[in-house]
Amino acid sequence: MKADVTVIGSGPAGLTAALSAHESGAKEVLLLEREEELGGILKQCIHNGFGLEQFKEDYTGPEYAERLIKEIEKTNVRRLLNTMVIDLTPDRAITAVNPEKGIFQIESKSVVLAMGCRERARGSIGIPGTRPAGIYTAGVAQRFVNIDGYLPGKEIVILGSGDIGMIMARRLTLEGAQVKGVYEIMNYPGGLKRNIVQCLNDFDIPLHLSHTVTEIRGKERLEGVVVSRVDEKMQPIGGSEKFIACDTLLLSVGLIPENELSKGAGIELSPITKGPATTETMETAVAGVFSCGNVSTVFDLVDYVAQTGMTAGRNAARYATGDWKKERPSVEVIPGENVRVLFPQRYSFQDDLILFIRSAKPIESPLSIDISPLEMHIKKLYARPNEMIRVKVPRDKLKDITESIEVNITER
């Protein structure tokens, strides 16, 4: 099978990338999705708040996905469902499997990675104790409730204050379950402010910062957890243990970009974002392979995801149609003081540079985001690790850069 642009994954990133590749003149666009429907993780996010920026509408996840899917359906973008990509080589040969075609190869002039992210599970955070039923990632619980129509449990403790966990706290409360509390190891919340207000405060669900689960109890089904307060080094404080009876523990302890394929293709991953290091065009270190959405870095908002998808699709189309020339070598974009996450990692002088920044710690006083060597200082009233900051640096301001671009957050 041959294609101009092949997009792997059909979440908001992949859908947008496929549309944008099509609109940018790629003739044969192929969209591969391992699930039986398009839409990615949004299909199970039945709460609202999607597309405020992109469509100026307050959609639920499925509505948002539906809108993109409708647009895709009007095009000749070829969609293969139930199709899992199992291998990608550095020269862009894709191997996929599906029940109808078996194993097959795709040669594509360019490739867009849009595989999204997965949730961190119990093993990777090492909670000691027994191994009963009743411990799920928040996303699994979300799928049980929203897609399958089942309740994972009745008395619930949530570890981690990620957005999915908070959204599930509200959802499960509405379904009649008792959510006993959300415990967060950091001294600031992991998710968006609006979710703390709308999902926890409005339902009187307590959020305990600087707390973690230190033991799991129960033989067959979970019987309870021990929670402890932690010190500044995030170590449990002896004597602060408290047993909380519950039959379910939901983990909302972070998302990790899904990069098995990228690794196989020899694509350099950023140790910070855990996704492919890309330029502002979303091109990875492997020529002709682009990446976007949560496979690149975990974004807070689907609008940001879509924006990277748009860019990746457009540039993948340019690459495929031969309209791709790099006039100058790219330069590094380096996170400096108070910056934990910075995306993209390189600048190649082809587009405006749209930076996505997460601060290293909560800063609740006025600050400035300094972009050097440009004399660019963007003033903000606060910066929080759980709220990504987006900054656009126009292309013409960057043309004289020769070495690297550094981003610092300075408290004023």
Next chain:
Amino acid sequence: MNEEKLARTIQGEIEKATGEKAAVSIEDSVARLDGRFPSNQSAVDAGHISAGFEQVRGVVNEIDYPGRKPFALPQKVSDELTGKEFDVVIVGGGVIGLAVARELSRFNLSTAVIERHDDLGIDQTAHSNAMIHPAIATEHGTLKWEMNYKGNAMYDEVASQLDVDFKRIGTLVVAENPDEEQLLPVVVEIATKQKDPDPKELNRAELDRIEPGLAPNVRRGVLVWNTGIISVFELIIAYAENAMANGVQFFLNTSVTGVQTEEGNIKAVNTTRGTIKTHILVNAAGMYADRIAELAGDRFFTIHPRKGETIIFDKSYQPAQTVLTSFSMVAEKRSQYSKGGGIIPTIDGNLQFGPTAEEVCDREDVSTTSAGLEALFNRFAPVLERLKPRYEKPDKGKIITHFAGCRAATYKEDFIIEPSKKVKGLVYAAGIQSPGLASAPAIAERVKEIIIQEWHPAENTHFEPKRKRGKRFSELDHREREELIRTNTLYGHIVCRCENATEGEIVDALHRGIPAKSVDAIKRRTRAGMGRCQGGFCMPRVLEIISRERSIEKELVTKSGGESFILSGKTKQVKK
């Protein structure tokens, strides 16, 4: 020494060591301890002290201590098995019971395996490190040692007949300085004496071939090459499937709750699902082998659970090709009764650190602790970092799971493989702690010998030693995958994306041989859910497939049998 005097001596020794007074009595070389001690550890110490006397054949330890778990027999649920009759009943579907079942199926004996859980091997066997130990570390002259070296040598044939992945990767003891180099011939000598075949001293070039990237100061080492690693879940199922194909019957979810004897002969076993008649009872009940002995009126040992914790790393971290051992690890070996754990690769490409060794109160205690994790990490990570400096550093972030299991240790700390001295028809394969897995084929053979000597069964001329495992998508090349999907499209649907397990394999596991019933049983058979996301993605899908294939409501699907239900009911607004 007469038994009364011996009892007094033992009592004195216990008091000297623990400061506590135990009531000690001895009858037929079996010591019985009573009293109340301040801790489990002191009670265990009393047991070990008593067992240290050669005239003591076994120790029944009834010393009470805070936290001791009372033992309760499970309730009877039905009578459906009443009326059944077999020549042999094997209590316990761990690797030992299963290996024995297969061995006995070579004869014209009707055999049943009774297992209390809803799947096989999930007490000790599944919580082991899946290592086929060399005999170098077991105490010379013990039954353990004999079974270890004999069993190890049998594994090539067992694995090939049963189609189980098995690889001899070797234990590599490396010298880090000239002093340690001097000791290498001693290692060779010990291994040879222990009957590990042909241990070899290696120079740097030879080391580089089997364990690349060692630190520059490592110049020589010894390879005890017969150390193997095996797919232990596959082995469990393989033994069972092969035994089944040769006529053995399996009763899962069934606990033995009583043993009926008549004039000193085995007559029947009572179970939670009825009474089964038999004249031979093989006690392979692992953690509860002492209880079965007690039920048969032949109490001469007590099992004391010794917990071991293990941590497993993601497949992307593979710094060791062998069971890599430094002299510092050997020197530091903590407990007198365990081999001290190690850096052990698995056949699936995940590295393990483990196991720890801790005496615990509860035989069912398979909980992990942060102390265990820290101990393992702090013990082995520095060694690995030192021996393999060019590799990525061990990182707690790469741990994908942490588990624990209890070893079924007796105070004699040796295996018991013998016919009962009191009850005719009762045969023991008890106290099978580590290296019980490595010893399993030899233990099974020994049990078989005991049985044929006494009962002379005729050979089963239809015995089929071979078993083939189901197809695994992840192991096939593209062409084979094509073919497989063409014959069954379910193999074209990947359910577990970490381990590339397909719906075809899952459906197969739900129907073949000993059918998987729970999510964990599927995991053990297909690896779905065993990868880095630990079922985060595939668990709801596996649940759905189980519900569909077994025609049961989703709410009734369990994680691991019993009441371990995954869901608690339907939501208010059910869409479908």
